[in-house]
Amino acid sequence: MFDRNRVRVWALAATLLTVAISGKASEGQAAADDGLTSQLLATVQAWNTGDLDGFVAPYAEASTYMTPAGPIGKAAMLARYRTRYFTGSRPDQQLRFEELVVRPLGTGHSLMTGRYVLAGGGKPELTGRFTLVWAKLPEGWRIVHDHSS
DSSP states (O other), rough: OHHHHHHHHHHHHHHHHHHHHHHHHHHHHHHHHHHEEEEEEHHHHHHTTTTTHTTTTTEEEEEEEEEEEEEEEEEHHHHHHHHHEEEETSEEEEEEEEEEEEOOOOEEEEEEEEEEEOOOOSOOOOEEEEEEEEEEEETTTEEEEEOOO
């Protein structure tokens, strides 16, 4: 015969344990993020208001950007964005990021993956995946490599 009170206590204990474990996972994810998601999301505002220099601000000076022809530096990346995605000082489409995930790679590096979406401006929506490698440098967290496709 079942003791209903005992079953209720075990059910409550299991529920509390599940909540506690998921809370720890969320705290661990937040610690792994270390403000990287906020920093990346700030670049969306810069892009959408035509501040291309603000968009590339989190990139380290020695960062690389992977193209089909191979990696290029930050200045070439900036020029590429300006000619392909801007008309004058305005972006051709608005940017947003989705599905952002940050994974720590030791104490001084993190890997971020996600999806970018360029929409509006009377053009077809462009979307793709990206991988960013972040490094904790003396000036703070900076993107050292970007592979977007």
